[in-house]
Ligand SMILES: NC(=O)C1=CN([C@@H]2O[C@H](COP(=O)(O)OP(=O)(O)OC[C@H]3O[C@@H](n4cnc5c(N)ncnc54)[C@H](O)[C@@H]3O)[C@@H](O)[C@H]2O)C=CC1
């Protein structure tokens with residue numbers, strides 16, 4: 671099975687390093703001027719088994735293509751290149767909800783490439799950890815159980831352990847929504863509101879993650895698995911997380927580098943639109959969207975969440 675990774679950001683590069691332990695991997699990037707040392711993943715020199723190319727036609731000859739692009743870039747990329755990808759095994763690593771279509775990456779892939787086998791790779795995993803060969807467990811979600819099993823075997827290594835599910839909706843929503851809650855957790859810590867408040871926002875955030883996911887047809891157990899609770903735990907507790915750090919900057923009114931990929935900001939806006947459409951109450955996500963757009967202050971956001979009507983848990 672030949673493998674290519676499309677997108678040489680931190681995660682695409684880290685996956686290439688991990689999979690190169692099993693055999694040759696092609697890594698496609700728009701710009702390959704960095705040679706064997708990708709500034710998106712500092713301190714890692716690519717092993718020889720990775721073929722780096724800026725020729726998408728060359729990369730797309732592989733039969734398994736991992737799309738490691740940000741969620742808001744995926745639709746535009748597919749609009750330009752779907753013809754090269756259709757019919758392949760396509761695995762998205764994007765953790766977000768497309769703002770214009772209000773869908774996850776699997777629907778974008780299926781719409782653009784109707785003959786492809788579509789899957790999602792998600793779960794708790796920092797690129798730097800994967801690139802260092804630290805043990806990591808992820809979820810491979812594919813609606814076609816046999817295709818999912820084949821992909822699980824193709825993409826697992828001794829240190830990259832993939833569990834599989836056919837619940838693509840649940841797996842990709844877990845990965846997208848945890849980023850929104852991680853921003854909220856970062857805001858709490860950045861604003862000095864304390865660890866107790868963080869535990870509260872993460873738990874209530876998880877409640878609304880499961881509520882929206884259930885409305886969209888996800889299975890509850892998927893949300894309590896690696897792709898949901900697992901990734902929520904990681905992202906809300908680690909300063910390695912860009913979403914958490916962005917939240918910290920918002921909470922402490924510090925500047926944040928706008929070139930950093932922060933999936934949860936756009937996804938919070940997408941979730942706010944979805945929650946209005948579905949009549950599904952998502953107060954933490956709504957507050958993250960308002961904070962990211964500068965519509966409320968941190969003090970107001972905390973007060974608004976604390977003074978909502980009292981209710982059963
Ligand atoms: N970094 C991490 O630890 C993890 C990231 N992810 C997810 O993987 C996805 C990618 O994240 P990262 O690699 O970390 O982001 P990144 O910001 O490091 O890299 C994004 C890459 O996508 C490229 N790109 C953007 N738009 C493009 C387009 N239209 N065409 C071609 N290339 C384009 C950029 O040039 C860049 O190389 C995100 O959805 C993220 O949530 C998932 C698990 C872990």
Ligand SMILES: O=C(CO)COP(=O)(O)O
Pocket residue numbers: 765793794795796849852901904905910911912913914931932933
């Ligand atoms: O998805 C991730 C870890 O599982 C990476 O999180 P950040 O995008 O917040 O860095």
